Amino acid sequence: xxxxxxxxxxxxxxxxxxxxxxxxxxxxxxxxxxxxxxxxxxxxxxxxxxxxxxxxxxxxxxxxxxxxxxxxxxxxxxxxxxxxxxxxxxxxxxxxxxxxxxxxxxxxxxxxxxxxxxxxxxxxxxxxxxxxxxxxxxxxxxxxxxxxxxxxxxxxxxxxxxxxxxxxxxxxxxxxxxxxxxxxxxxxxxxxxxxxxxxxxxxxxxxxx
Amino acid sequence: xxxxxxxxxxxxxxxxxxxxxxxxxxxxxxxxxxxxxxxxxxxxxxxxxxxxxxxxxxxxxxxxxxxxxxx
Numbered sequence: 256x257x258x259x260x261x262x263x264x265x266x267x268x269x270x271x272x273x274x275x276x277x278x279x280x281x282x283x284x285x286x287x288x289x290x291x292x293x294x295x296x297x298x299x300x301x302x303x304x305x306x307x308x309x310x311x312x313x314x315x316x317x318x319x320x321x322x323x324x325x326x327x328x329x330x331x332x333x334x335x336x337x338x339x340x341x342x343x344x345x346x347x348x349x350x351x352x353x354x355x356x357x358x359x360x361x362x363x364x365x366x367x368x369x370x371x372x373x374x375x376x377x378x379x380x381x382x383x384x385x386x387x388x389x390x391x392x393x394x395x396x397x398x399x400x401x402x403x404x405x406x407x408x409x410x411x412x413x414x415x416x417x418x419x420x421x422x423x424x425x426x427x428x429x430x431x432x433x434x435x436x437x438x439x440x441x442x443x444x445x446x447x448x449x450x451x452x453x454x455x456x457x458x459x460x461x462x463x464x
Numbered sequence: 465x466x467x468x469x470x471x472x473x474x475x476x477x478x479x480x481x482x483x484x485x486x487x488x489x490x491x492x493x494x495x496x497x498x499x500x501x502x503x504x505x506x507x508x509x510x511x512x513x514x515x516x517x518x519x520x521x522x523x524x525x526x527x528x529x530x531x532x533x534x535x
């Protein structure tokens with residue numbers, strides 16, 4: 256079997272590692288979605304993804320298979336995003352953090368009645384087996400859509416915390432916000448993300464979206 | 465007594481910092497009586513696990529990508 260020359264966006268050396276050009280392209284697309292979600296900057300995302308793939312391929316002698324490659328490349332990408340954010344932290348303005356608007360906060364308030372108790376519709380009930388669902392493409396499609404739908408500033412803080420693994424102290428310092436503000440933002444992100452996953456995946460029989 | 469809305473805040477806070485004793489007691493008391501909040505707390509933990517898997521690149525588990533849309 257011969258592999259055709261890989262797409263020009265992909266380093267040539269990929270084919271030498273026994274990774275098909277197709278697999279690499281699909282991996283690249285996933286990484287790009289990832290990086291864009293965090294950086295909200297297509298150009299920077301593409302640069303970081305390209306650098307990460309190349310760095311991984313340069314040190315590729317210990318790949319055991321494609322799942323190892325994925326895990327490894329994503330680890331490299333994550334570190335590069337962290338570095339990038341640390342370097343770029345000066346450019347984040349406080350106003351970009353308070354600009355998410357109050358509409359969606361009101362919608363979160365509407366999950367509860369005037370006494371602060373869950374309303375019947377949104378009251379959480381047990382989700383179907385998450386481990387099993389995590390093996391399906393459909394689950395991740397819903398998850399990514401839900402992440403995408405977090406308001407930008409909120410999504411950024413949430414991703415720094417849960418995806419990049421920053422401690423909240425460091426997020427506060429980098430973004431120049433108070434600890435309590437940071438916690439409020441994370442709380443709203445979780446409330447919103449949970450609701451979105453509930454609608455899109457957790458309650459299949461009543462799914463309307 | 466905490467209401468459900470406040471409990472969801474405490475459930476998020478406990479993922480960020482150790483809860484004070486008073487908060488722990490209030491949380492536990494509420495959870496004993498409230499299935500909605502108990503489930504909410506469990507789901508936050510699930511979301512954190514999902515997020516970790518996502519960060520490790522496990523979101524792309526499926527080998528066959530349908531590949532519609534973008535060229």
